[in-house]
Amino acid sequence: MSDILYSLKIMLVAFTVGILILLLLYYALKTSTNTQKNAANKIKKATGKNNISATKITSSNLPPEIVAAIGAALSASLQRPAQQFKIISIQMQQNSLATNWVWTGRNRLMENRANLLSWRRGKRL
Secondary structure, three states: OHHHHHHHHHHHHHHHHHHHHHHHHHHHHHHHHHHHHHHHHHHHHHHOOOOOOOOOOOOOOOOHHHHHHHHHHHHHHHOOOHHHOOOOOOOOOOOOHHHHHHHHHHHHHHHHHHHHHHHHOOOOO
């Protein structure tokens, strides 16, 4: 009987230590993100503007709607707000056999990723 109580005490101590470590990591990450936000706000106040400029493409003949659609697709794909990156240039690829193979491979990768995400959510395609 004393062996069971001893093992339960050890398990309780280990569980408590684990929870305390997780709480410390949580607060460390929380203060780290707050520090980064404060630094970004200080830069914004010092310069009077955001350090990330709006999307501006001058060398391309693309309409702004297409540039906006490409930016939205990038934002969704990277799972980040559009304000965190800047589109510098957009160039069309030359159509050849090699790029067709690359395009097919990329499409398969995107389909597999979508299938995996939907499978994780319980909705198989």
